[in-house]
Amino acid sequence: MRQAGRSLPEYRRARRNESILDAVRVPALAAELTMQPVRRYGVDAAILFSDIVVPLVAIGVDIDVVAGRGPVVEAPFRGPDDLARLRPLEPDSDTPYVIETVEILVKELSVPLIGFAGAPFTLASYLIEGGPSRSFSKVKKLMLEEPGTFDRLLDRLADLSLASLRSQVRSGAAAAQLFDSWAGILSPHHYERHVLPASAKVLSGLADLGVPRIHFGVGSGELLGMMAAAGADVVGVDWRTSLADARERVGPAVAVQGNLDPAACLAPWTAVQAEVSRVLDDAGHLPGHVFNLGHGVLPETDPGILAEVVRMVHEAPPAPPRP
Amino acid sequence: MRQAGRSLPEYRRARRNESILDAVRVPALAAELTMQPVRRYGVDAAILFSDIVVPLVAIGVDIDVVAGRGPVVEAPFRGPDDLARLRPLEPDSDTPYVIETVEILVKELSVPLIGFAGAPFTLASYLIEGGPSRSFSKVKKLMLEEPGTFDRLLDRLADLSLASLRSQVRSGAAAAQLFDSWAGILSPHHYERHVLPASAKVLSGLADLGVPRIHFGVGSGELLGMMAAAGADVVGVDWRTSLADARERVGPAVAVQGNLDPAACLAPWTAVQAEVSRVLDDAGHLPGHVFNLGHGVLPETDPGILAEVVRMVHEAPPAPPRP
Numbered sequence: 001m002r003q004a005g006r007s008l009p010e011y012r013r014a015r016r017n018e019s020i021l022d023a024v025r026v027p028a029l030a031a032e033l034t035m036q037p038v039r040r041y042g043v044d045a046a047i048l049f050s051d052i053v054v055p056l057v058a059i060g061v062d063i064d065v066v067a068g069r070g071p072v073v074e075a076p077f078r079g080p081d082d083l084a085r086l087r088p089l090e091p092d093s094d095t096p097y098v099i100e101t102v103e104i105l106v107k108e109l110s111v112p113l114i115g116f117a118g119a120p121f122t123l124a125s126y127l128i129e130g131g132p133s134r135s136f137s138k139v140k141k142l143m144l145e146e147p148g149t150f151d152r153l154l155d156r157l158a159d160l161s162l163a164s165l166r167s168q169v170r171s172g173a174a175a176a177q178l179f180d181s182w183a184g185i186l187s188p189h190h191y192e193r194h195v196l197p198a199s200a201k202v203l204s205g206l207a208d209l210g211v212p213r214i215h216f217g218v219g220s221g222e223l224l225g226m227m228a229a230a231g232a233d234v235v236g237v238d239w240r241t242s243l244a245d246a247r248e249r250v251g252p253a254v255a256v257q258g259n260l261d262p263a264a265c266l267a268p269w270t271a272v273q274a275e276v277s278r279v280l281d282d283a284g285h286l287p288g289h290v291f292n293l294g295h296g297v298l299p300e301t302d303p304g305i306l307a308e309v310v311r312m313v314h315e316a317p318p319a320p321p322r323p
Numbered sequence: 324m325r326q327a328g329r330s331l332p333e334y335r336r337a338r339r340n341e342s343i344l345d346a347v348r349v350p351a352l353a354a355e356l357t358m359q360p361v362r363r364y365g366v367d368a369a370i371l372f373s374d375i376v377v378p379l380v381a382i383g384v385d386i387d388v389v390a391g392r393g394p395v396v397e398a399p400f401r402g403p404d405d406l407a408r409l410r411p412l413e414p415d416s417d418t419p420y421v422i423e424t425v426e427i428l429v430k431e432l433s434v435p436l437i438g439f440a441g442a443p444f445t446l447a448s449y450l451i452e453g454g455p456s457r458s459f460s461k462v463k464k465l466m467l468e469e470p471g472t473f474d475r476l477l478d479r480l481a482d483l484s485l486a487s488l489r490s491q492v493r494s495g496a497a498a499a500q501l502f503d504s505w506a507g508i509l510s511p512h513h514y515e516r517h518v519l520p521a522s523a524k525v526l527s528g529l530a531d532l533g534v535p536r537i538h539f540g541v542g543s544g545e546l547l548g549m550m551a552a553a554g555a556d557v558v559g560v561d562w563r564t565s566l567a568d569a570r571e572r573v574g575p576a577v578a579v580q581g582n583l584d585p586a587a588c589l590a591p592w593t594a595v596q597a598e599v600s601r602v603l604d605d606a607g608h609l610p611g612h613v614f615n616l617g618h619g620v621l622p623e624t625d626p627g628i629l630a631e632v633v634r635m636v637h638e639a640p641p642a643p644p645r646p
């Protein structure tokens with residue numbers, strides 16, 4: 001899971017006072033921050049240290065990532081004129097540091113590297129809201145008031161995410177994860193009409209590369225079927241939805257990833273153990289489940305607990321063959 | 324829906340700089356603020372102007388409701404010793420102003436009055452987190468670390484909510500709504516084990532009064548079946564869950580309330596109209612649906628739009644008899 005590093009003392013030492021966007025631009029540092037959780041926990045894959053706004057910043061959108069607040073956009077998007085602020089991403093010249101980081105990692109890592117990008121809707125939410133939001137009223141207002149502008153915005157953001165992910169995979173990433181952190185604030189109807197086409201454009205645009213495509217959301221239980229249909233091989237499930245319900249919604253051809261509540265990892269080990277057991281039991285030890293947290297690691301998490309979680313999952317009985 | 328008043332100019336004039344907790348303590352003012360949205364919009368019921376922390380403040384817990392932030396607890400709850408801070412509520416002596424407000428309203432209103440209280444889990448979240456939270460990590464940590472303390476806390480809060488609601492109904496409220504705004508942050512497993520018993524205590528404790536019991540949550544789509552089973556006659560459904568799915572989860576004996584996205588009301592009327600139509604179509608114009616927003620009115624909402632929404636719902640063809 002992303003942000004696995006931020007609870008680690010070695011992460012804080014390595015990153016020092018570097019902003020996340022500055023750290024991403026230093027390949028040796030970004031590669032180190034990617035590898036730290038793999039070294040510490042022995043997880044089965046690494047996820048690129050980056051931020052979903054990296055491609056936007058790279059094409060010149062003025063965004064700062066403020067600690068404890070998240071991305072803040074200097075001049076939020078308000079209407080059709082703002083579309084001109086989004087030019088296509090040329091990964092080779094715009095984000096050479098990402099490519100270099102991936103290349104270092106592919107050499108150094110003994111586990112697969114997962115590339116990642118923000119999904120069009122989540123990127124649009126940041127651009128339109130300008131900062132953190134509870135009601136997401138500005139993005140919803142634009143969606144309903146100017147659906148044409150909104151759809152064009154998401155289509156451009158789809159091109160941006162797709163260009164970034166294709167470049168990561170071509171540089172050696174073994175899988176691609178599309179993060180739609182905020183999709184869960186939408187009604188199924190609005191998701192289907194305004195968001196699904198753009199996310200499907202990204203995921204289907206990766207099909208020819210032959211890598212697993214992971215579609216991640218949080219609080220998006222009601223959307224799982226559509227998130228699978230968008231062209232995912234794996235769909236993220238947070239703790240709010242049971243794995244049984246998730247499996248039913250995504251259908252038999254798609255795997256589920258999750259669904260331990262990151263907050264559960266703040267409890268003493270005996271309580272955490274019970275939570276991990278429950279996820280493993282719910283998954284039925286069957287193929288088609290990727291054990292993971294349902295969302296990012298909370299900064300106050302004890303790394304010792306996470307190490308125990310990984311050990312316990314690795315020691316669980318192997319999955320029987322699919323019936 | 325609660326907070327329907329706060330977008331109204333007459334609300335801001337009447338409340339002036341009074342804090343919400345002070346306003347609740349002045350029956351003539353609280354009654355006026357309750358009636359304003361009924362007068363303005365012609366809705367079919369009124370909901371008591373109050374705040375979920377009123378009974379907690381009345382028994383001496385030091386809580387302030389900060390504008391734009393919500394309830395802030397001076398000394399958050401940390402463990403078993405804090406249970407002693409919760410004595411039983413004696414509505415007649417602790418909240419006489421609530422009773423007086425209800426009595427005024429029953430005389431003045433031409434529509435039924437809905438009484439309301441916070442559900443045990445949502446109250447506990449405020450007490451333990453101490454203020455607004457994104458991860459709800461403190462409340463989840465206490466739940467897993469000290470389940471005995473947590474369950475006793477929720478049980479006491481159930482007594483508090485029940486005492487408040489019984490007193491409101493005995494004073495003339497025609498229905499009771501239990502607000503569990505934060506239940507949706509929990510896994511179904513944790514809800515069932517730690518929250519359902521306390522909410523069921525409140526709702527079943529109202530059964531002898533013979534008034535409809537509304538169980539409200541937001542982002543709680545996966546919990547709707549249990550929220551109905553807790554003893555509700557009506558379950559709130561936000562916009563994230565389709566009414567069809569909601570009906571299936573709550574079963575045939577329970578009505579659903581919702582599910583227009585409050586943010587949709589920020590759009591121009593033609594767009595809002597389409598959204599209202601969709602809710603009415605999804606509800607199938609059948610009995611067993613209470614048209615409502617899925618969450619509180621956003622402060623920036625145009626009152627003229629809300630008036631049009633009410634008019635449109637009233638003019639919709641009447642529900643055919645149940646097949």
